[in-house]
Amino acid sequence: MLLSGAAAFVYFGLTHLIRGDDFSFSRTLITCLAYIGLVPWKRFSQKHIYYVFVISSIFCGLNAGYEYVVMDIKRVGIATNPIPYALYCSLLALVSIHLAITSNDRLLKGLAVLGAVMACCALLLTDVRGVILFFPFVAVFLAMKSIDATPRKIVAIVVIASLSVVCSYAVFKTKIDQRIARTLHEVELVEQGKVRTSIGIRFALWQFGMETIKDDVLLGIGDEKLEQGIKDLPNHRVSKQPHLHSQYLDTLARFGVVGLLLLTAFIVSSLLTITDNKKLLWNVSPLRASIVLMIVVAATTDVPFHHTHMVYLFTVLVGVLIMIEGRDEERNSDSLR
Template identity: 25%
Template sequence: MNINNHYKKNIIQFLFALPTIWAFSGLFLYENSDKHFFILCIIVFFLGLFQLGFNAIVEHIKNRKLTWILLIAVIFSAFTKLTMGGSSSELRVLGAIALYSMVLHNYVIEKIKSNLIWLIALASVISVSYISYQTFALQIDREYWSINAIPYTTFSAAITSIAIYLAFISSEKKQRIISLVSACLGLSSIIISQTRGTLLAVTIAALLLAALMIIKYKKNSIFIVASIIAISLVSFLNYEKIEQRIIQTKHEYHAITSGNLNTSIGYRLQMWQAGWELAKSPTIFGLGKNHVEAKQELYERGLISKASIGFKHYHNQYISSLVMKGIAGLMMTLAFLLMPLFYYFRHNDKSILIAILCSTVYAVSGLTDIPLMQPHPLAFYLIILLLFCTPKNHDSNTI
């Protein structure tokens, strides 16, 4: 009987962990995986309602600041969608994780964190496999991947930075090797995809981590040198891809300085200019889908280029949030990005550095893309917050 109870307990714990496992694996395998993530979260919510009871869920809501912010974000997202035409996928992800945060038991959270090294290893293999398959097997231009390359590699950059962190703090040689291999695979996926913004993001996150490990935590600089050598080796093996991107960047730079803005970087500059013009007169809740009409008016007044009108967003998280969701939307974005720092200074827990690294990656990626407005990277980031920005108080109910 005890054995049966043990197996039953393990199965229930696995079911509670399933949305998190999916966020590190299936979520980045195909286009509509975020919809299946939503279904998993709904199933787990009702399982939690049955297993934990209503009072335990109320207790989670009271104790978890992230759940508060998620519920506010859900209400705000639903309001903007109904009034100005917001994103269904973003609302779906916010709602799913809000419900999931209400029932995810602290014991399960700690269990997931204790196995994080394996989740990161799985995620890195999936990342490099997906990108290699799209690039080499199907030979598809990254513009036509089933999941857009830039938000996808934001995920790759996040897991790479986490892998580097795990390599730093692991005391066992085996775990360090697994983490370094995971970091190399994640970095390879970014290099293969040739996404400059996410490569910059993971570089800044890695430098931040190295500085913290040396200055604050007095980690051995020899291991840092070994990590740099491993990363340099990955870069060398992918030298052809890196060289292609450097040459393309030089060509784009010369084109822009010659007045030709019809390049990847040039189009971004035009989008930023359009967004900046609209942001000069911010609103509380933003323009929603009406931002396209507002851009048309700016073009007719000669303030922005015609090329910037047709784009759905501004290839910048902060400008897009301010224009499309207003001051309230920008504050919501900043709340999600700054939450890890708040928890770190309040609890001084080294593991929260994982959330800070992910926040750094997303903050830098947000300069050239909208990772917190795309369902796949948004879901992954919120799962990271749920794991590392949840108070470690003991649940009264057990699973």
């Protein structure tokens, strides 16, 4: 992960120096890599790190509740943006779900259950369709990979997941029904050729992106040209958008195939490890795999790495998990000697 991250930093940093592309991603990435590489993680208790994760999940819910109830904001996440905030909540919810299933510490397990509930409530209050739709499937995948998947346990997971979805719908019925009705209305407008809705704007941006990619497939056209091209689009609501609302299309248009391959390598490298014999092997833990899967599916309709706080969360969270899991593997190998 450090090597692929460094390679991404060099490439995206060069595009900043050569043609003036935005430096935010590169700056944030190298800061996170330095943080992971230089902090003496062995001096931190594994349990304390887990407590930080679950408390963060709880505060996601508290923050969302404060915005929704006290500030009367009906789509929470105003501090950043509801869409990346939804992904932020979903990743912390996945961590809490994993700890609720696997932890033997009763206090940590209880806080993890609370953290999962709070983060999921915050997720629903963001009203972000894509992340909310994908999350239950990723959560079920995580649960099945975190246990010995016997037929009885698989059925239990499916039943618990189904009950959770039903209960969530019952609690947030009005909000969910309104969102479903609005989505159906947007689809009808798109079918009529009107692209002023959220779905229509995305379709228009994706179409423009696919045409723009052809201008420079290898290295992309850069930030300035892409953003100017979006501003020149005739639809006023489309022209106000800062990106293409798809990480894959946006990265291809800005940085070409080279940029997309480096970004993909950085994401996937969190599931790889280099052995003492310098061999590259898959080292897929259920939690890290679920986090990567959530990022990958969310990136179809959003640009997670356009938001620096998401770069911080993904890089540091996955990096710390790698350090913790590596510590467990060392202990296990020592006990076998």
